[in-house]
Amino acid sequence: MCDDPAIDKPAKLLTPGPITTTASVKKAMLKDWGSWDSDFSELTASLCCQLTDIANAGSSHVCVPVQGSGTFAVEATLGTLVGPEDKVLVLANGAYGQRIAAILSRLRRPFVLLDKGDYEPPRAEDVRAALAADPEITQVALVHCETSSGILNPLEEIAELVEREGRSLIIDAMSSFGAIPVDAQRIRFDALISSMNKCLEGVPGFAFALIRETVLQQAEGRAHSLSLDLYDQWRYLQRSGQWRYTPPTHVVAAALQAVKEHAEEGGVEGRLARYSRNRDLLVSGMRGLGFETLLDDNWLSPVIITFLSPADEHFVFARFYAAMKKRGFIIYPGKLTQAETFRLGVIGQLYSEDIKELLDAVSAALDEMNITLPNRVSNATQA
Numbered sequence: 492m493c494d495d496p497a498i499d500k501p502a503k504l505l506t507p508g509p510i511t512t513t514a515s516v517k518k519a520m521l522k523d524w525g526s527w528d529s530d531f532s533e534l535t536a537s538l539c540c541q542l543t544d545i546a547n548a549g550s551s552h553v554c555v556p557v558q559g560s561g562t563f564a565v566e567a568t569l570g571t572l573v574g575p576e577d578k579v580l581v582l583a584n585g586a587y588g589q590r591i592a593a594i595l596s597r598l599r600r601p602f603v604l605l606d607k608g609d610y611e612p613p614r615a616e617d618v619r620a621a622l623a624a625d626p627e628i629t630q631v632a633l634v635h636c637e638t639s640s641g642i643l644n645p646l647e648e649i650a651e652l653v654e655r656e657g658r659s660l661i662i663d664a665m666s667s668f669g670a671i672p673v674d675a676q677r678i679r680f681d682a683l684i685s686s687m688n689k690c691l692e693g694v695p696g697f698a699f700a701l702i703r704e705t706v707l708q709q710a711e712g713r714a715h716s717l718s719l720d721l722y723d724q725w726r727y728l729q730r731s732g733q734w735r736y737t738p739p740t741h742v743v744a745a746a747l748q749a750v751k752e753h754a755e756e757g758g759v760e761g762r763l764a765r766y767s768r769n770r771d772l773l774v775s776g777m778r779g780l781g782f783e784t785l786l787d788d789n790w791l792s793p794v795i796i797t798f799l800s801p802a803d804e805h806f807v808f809a810r811f812y813a814a815m816k817k818r819g820f821i822i823y824p825g826k827l828t829q830a831e832t833f834r835l836g837v838i839g840q841l842y843s844e845d846i847k848e849l850l851d852a853v854s855a856a857l858d859e860m861n862i863t864l865p866n867r868v869s870n871a872t873q874a
């Protein structure tokens with residue numbers, strides 16, 4: 492006998508994806524589609540066109556979707572674009588940069604790792620020195636928002652340097668695309684990888700890469716894998732309008748609704764404004780309660796924020812998690828090797844009222860756990 496899962500009142504997800512979605516995005520999944528039908532091909536074509544537009548990349552790049560989570564798209568993109576004779580400079584300052592290195596290692600593609608530790612940003616100067624030290628480097632891989640600490644890495648200065656040095660840039664923009672502006676005509680990249688279930692506020696099931704068309708045209712037969720070959724996926728889509736192999740039809744329908752709502756909110760600008768408001772409210776409220784952020788203000792992304800766990804012996808993450816869940820909020824553990832931390836995401840269907848409720852819940856959870864923080868301002872959230 493198997494127990495029924497506990498499905499009660501839906502909680503707000505303070506995570507970096509999957510995130511809380513609108514009812515209308517969920518409702519878009521109620522219809523069944525034939526994956527070979529022309530109506531579904533139109534969905535895919537419209538979605539790809541709109542995703543490319545979000546980066547102003549329509550004149551230079553193509554959008555190639557791929558089934559699976561974001562990591563599948565990272566692996567597919569690296570496998571399709573990086574050949575055995577290439578060499579990638581991987582800029583890592585957290586788990587997702589490390590994952591790029593792990594993928595290249597599995598694929599037996601040459602790479603060098605520039606590891607800045609848990610949360611120091613890679614700077615243009617680091618990249619310049621690494622490229623000067625190793626002229627064999629052909630591509631540079633950067634994580635835009637490194638979700639493991641929440642740091643927003645300096646994409647513009649690195650892209651500028653990589654362009655000046657005549658190398659190719661591959662961006663993991665999984666947790667930033669849709670909320671942090673990237674204009675393909677201003678920031679030069681050959682591939683930008685993202686997924687629907689983060690700032691675009693869709694549901695999980697597929698991811699995609701925006702790839703410079705002239706670069707993808709040269710990638711025939713290079714991929715290590717049949718199902719993760721983005722060249723083949725692109726050609727097949729071009730020829731037939733269909734995905735190779737079964738697409739997540741309901742998820743694609745939800746994605747189309749999600750990009751419609753993204754545009755209605757004012758596109759990237761609108762979403763950035765809401766997420767930034769969420770972050771500012773959260774950070775000032777949490778500081779009022781006595782918490783400290785891991786990062787200085789200028790590196791805090793409007794995506795996810797890492798807080799240092801209080802030194803108080805009564806603070807146990809599992810208990811804090813349970814106290815927050817009871818109050819309707821799903822929080823996220825930390826992912827650092829050195830410091831004890833936890834993370835709170837501000838993306839998805841979260842608004843100022845939710846952040847205020849969240850701060851009240853944190854305050855109540857601290858009381859429940861018998862924790863008094865040094866600078867705790869009482870009734871901070873009412874102020």
Ligand SMILES: *Cc1c(COP(=O)(O)O)cnc(C)c1O
Pocket residue numbers: 507508560561562563565587634636637638663664665666686
């Ligand atoms: C979420 C995320 C990924 C992909 O994770 P999946 O769990 O495979 O969807 C990759 N890179 C970054 C920076 C992310 O935030």
